[in-house]
Amino acid sequence: MPRRKNTAVLEKEEEKFAYQPADDLLTIHEVARRLRVDDTTVRRWINNGVLDAVTLPHLGKRRGYRVKKATLDTLLSSSTLSGLSTEE
Numbered sequence: 001m002p003r004r005k006n007t008a009v010l011e012k013e014e015e016k017f018a019y020q021p022a023d024d025l026l027t028i029h030e031v032a033r034r035l036r037v038d039d040t041t042v043r044r045w046i047n048n049g050v051l052d053a054v055t056l057p058h059l060g061k062r063r064g065y066r067v068k069k070a071t072l073d074t075l076l077s078s079s080t081l082s083g084l085s086t087e088e
Contacts, residue, residue: 025066051075
């Protein structure tokens with residue numbers, strides 16, 4: 001029989017994302033398209049701490065992320081992008 005999560009745990013997880021309207025969260029692909037880079041580059045920036053993102057619950061190998069639109073706007077308006085390299 002599969003193990004079920006406690007309803008209190010589920011409610012707490014839902015509260016983490018309840019304050020974020022869907023329009024304010026962008027997928028990795030949407031961010032990559034706006035910055036004209038590959039999805040892998042955006043994931044690298046997130047993993048290196050250059051770009052803040054919300055980590056989604058996942059079951060597979062690859063984590064799911066969402067980037068706040070405000071975070072992307074701040075990044076675009078700053079000079080942070082000029083120092084970024086897509087090669088490592």
